[in-house]
Amino acid sequence: MTQKHYSKWVILSAVVIGSIMGPIDGSVVNIAMPEFTKIFHTNITTVSWVSMTYLLVVSSLMMTFGRLGDMLGYKKLYQYGLLTFSISSAILSLSVNIYMLIIMRAFQAVGAAMLMSMSSAIITSVFPPNERGRALGINAMSISIGLAIGPTLGGLLLKYLGWRSIFYINVPIGIIGYIWAHIVVPDNKGVAEKFDPYGSISFFAFLASLLLFISEGGTWGWSSLTSIVALVTSIASLIIFINVENKVEFPMFDFSLLKIRSFTFGNISTLLNFMAQNTMTFLTPFLLQHLGFTTEKAGIIMTSFPLVMFVVAPLSGILADRYGAQILSTIGALISATALFLMATLTEKSTMFAIMARLALFGIGNAIFQTPNNSAVMGSAPKNRLGVASAFLATMRNVGMVMGIAVGSAIFTNRLKVYQALKFSSNAAFMIAIKEAYITAGIFSLICAFTSLVRNNVKLIQGKD
Numbered sequence: 001m002t003q004k005h006y007s008k009w010v011i012l013s014a015v016v017i018g019s020i021m022g023p024i025d026g027s028v029v030n031i032a033m034p035e036f037t038k039i040f041h042t043n044i045t046t047v048s049w050v051s052m053t054y055l056l057v058v059s060s061l062m063m064t065f066g067r068l069g070d071m072l073g074y075k076k077l078y079q080y081g082l083l084t085f086s087i088s089s090a091i092l093s094l095s096v097n098i099y100m101l102i103i104m105r106a107f108q109a110v111g112a113a114m115l116m117s118m119s120s121a122i123i124t125s126v127f128p129p130n131e132r133g134r135a136l137g138i139n140a141m142s143i144s145i146g147l148a149i150g151p152t153l154g155g156l157l158l159k160y161l162g163w164r165s166i167f168y169i170n171v172p173i174g175i176i177g178y179i180w181a182h183i184v185v186p187d188n189k190g191v192a193e194k195f196d197p198y199g200s201i202s203f204f205a206f207l208a209s210l211l212l213f214i215s216e217g218g219t220w221g222w223s224s225l226t227s228i229v230a231l232v233t234s235i236a237s238l239i240i241f242i243n244v245e246n247k248v249e250f251p252m253f254d255f256s257l258l259k260i261r262s263f264t265f266g267n268i269s270t271l272l273n274f275m276a277q278n279t280m281t282f283l284t285p286f287l288l289q290h291l292g293f294t295t296e297k298a299g300i301i302m303t304s305f306p307l308v309m310f311v312v313a314p315l316s317g318i319l320a321d322r323y324g325a326q327i328l329s330t331i332g333a334l335i336s337a338t339a340l341f342l343m344a345t346l347t348e349k350s351t352m353f354a355i356m357a358r359l360a361l362f363g364i365g366n367a368i369f370q371t372p373n374n375s376a377v378m379g380s381a382p383k384n385r386l387g388v389a390s391a392f393l394a395t396m397r398n399v400g401m402v403m404g405i406a407v408g409s410a411i412f413t414n415r416l417k418v419y420q421a422l423k424f425s426s427n428a429a430f431m432i433a434i435k436e437a438y439i440t441a442g443i444f445s446l447i448c449a450f451t452s453l454v455r456n457n458v459k460l461i462q463g464k465d
Contacts, residue, residue: 008126010184012135015122016142017177018082018115021170023143025089025108026054027150028157028166035163040098045219049102052215057109058116059398060208064200065117066391067252071193074121074387075185079178081114086174093167117391124378124386125188130321133375137317140371144310151299198244199252206237211399214406218413253392254385262325263389265455266377267396269329272448273369274400276336279408279441280343280362281305286412287434288355290427291348304356308363316371325376329452332369336362337445344438348427365445373452404441412437 029050036047069077088108095101119139127135157165213230220226245251258264281302288298320328339362346355374393381389412433419429 008131008135011126011186012123012138014177014181014184015078015119016139017173017180018078019119019139020142020146021085021173021177022112022115023146024150024153025112025166025170026051027147028154029054031151031154032158032163032166035158036098036101039163040101042098046098050098050105053102054105054109054112055215055398055402056208056211057106058113059211059395059402060204061110061113062117062391062395062398063203063207063253063388064391065114066121066387066389066394067200068195069118069121069387069391070384071195071387073188074118074125075181075187077114077387078118078122078185079181081111081118082174082178082181084108084111084114086111086171086178089167089170089174093164116394117387120374120378120390120393121386122185124381124390125383126186129379132379133317133320133371134314135317136374136378137314137320137371140313140317140367140374141310144306144313147306148303148310151303155299193250196244196248196250196252199241199248202237202241202244203252206234206241207395207399209237210234211402215402218406218410253388257381257385257389257392260380262376262380262455265451266325266329266373266380267393269333269369269373269448269451269455270377270393270396271400271403272444272451273333273336273366273373274397275404275407276340276441276444276448277362277366278401278404279437279444280340282405283408283412283434283437284343284355284359287346290430290434291350293352297352301352301356301359305359305363305366308360309367312364312367313371316368317375320372320375325372326453326455328372329369329376330449332365332367332372333445333449333452335365335368337365337442337449339365340438340442340445344435344442346431346435348431369448369452376455404444408437408441411440 033047033050036050037043040047065077065081085108088104088111092101092104092108095104120136123135123139124132154166157169209230213227213234217227217230245253245255285298285302288301293301316328316332339358342358342361346358377393378386378389415433415436416429419432420426424432
């Protein structure tokens with residue numbers, strides 16, 4: 001029986017369900033972290049692995065699932081992702097100790113990696129080039145909605161239904177998403193190629209150990225044995241991965257993609273953009289706490305960033321379809337840099353409105369950058385490599401997130417110690433240290449503007465073989 005053909009916008013609605021699940025879940029879990037320390041009678045360091053494990057597994061597996069998507073079909077892997085995410089969420093709600101919670105978060109991350117690696121591939125495969133930017137913009141809008149409502153939803157669930165509810169709420173959403181995707185998303189034939197297990201394992205080992213080194217090196221000590229082992233493992237795994245990929249007939253990652261200027265510089269820009277973004281989003285709550293804002297007010301202030309992205313991202317997508325990514329992404333990165341440099345001008349007397357205005361400006365810049373950039377990256381990839389291209393782009397996002405948090409916290413912590421040693425007052429030391437971290441993030445955005453500018457602006461018609 002042949003499958004009924006649905007409107008591409010109906011197909012997009014199925015992708016949006018998967019796209020919104022991850023951001024909601026991630027932000028809700030972050031809100032619940034203090035609660036987990038009390039419930040499971042443990043410390044912050046142990047509880048941090050609830051998020052760290054998830055991030056490590058998601059980041060390290062997306063390339064593998066991108067390749068499998070190209071081979072098995074994007075719809076099939078996307079549905080597997082919804083099922084895995086839903087089932088693991090149900091089991092997470094039954095956790096009896098912190099270790100079960102951490103282990104099951106790893107399984108949940110497997111499902112999230114499938115969803116994240118397939119979403120852009122499905123959109124790019126069903127939308128023509130002149131509408132792709134708008135579709136990716138709407139998908140980005142759904143992610144912003146998830147980030148915006150997550151903290152409020154998490155607070156309400158924790159208060160009225162308890163911590164288990166933050167996980168079992170994923171189950172009905174995932175089931176609805178699975179059924180809807182089964183009905184409306186078209187099947188696509190995968191490529192008849194063999195899977196590359198050695199490339200997949202070596203890439204997982206490379207990225208997992210690298211991210212572990214970046215995120216935990218400061219805690220362990222950069223010259224400690226654990227950090228050195230993680231770094232050496234990462235380097236050795238990368239060498240093995242490159243060696244394997246150059247020898248096998250059907251490699252996991254097609255290195256010829258890196259010869260495509262728009263693909264390469266678009267991904268570098270993504271990495272830099274998320275480094276800047278996550279330096280800001282990680283440090284700003286600490287600034288708000290230092291300035292004396294309540295948790296509720298801090299949540300409202302932080303929401304101004306994703307809310308503005310929610311509005312601007314679809315408009316940015318429409319402009320991307322008309323004008324291409326080069327100029328738009330460059331302008332977006334420059335606006336983001338301006339917002340970060342303005343964040344560095346905040347004082348202890350800054351008002352709630354002054355902070356929200358800067359975060360809103362950053363949201364405008366991010367939205368103008370991300371949608372055209374994503375459209376250009378996906379549009380430059382050959383049709384039979386959309387899964388790998390989508391996964392590589394998502395991997396750059398996640399690596400940028402980890403690096404942004406690591407670099408931002410390292411700069412802030414180290415500079416704070418310097419100013420405290422110089423006998424600055426605690427308030428002055430804090431404000432100067434966090435300003436320097438914001439300036440660093442602004443520099444990341446300036447470099448991002450440069451890498452966006454040097455790409456080509458040829459409107460590549462997706463569909464090459």
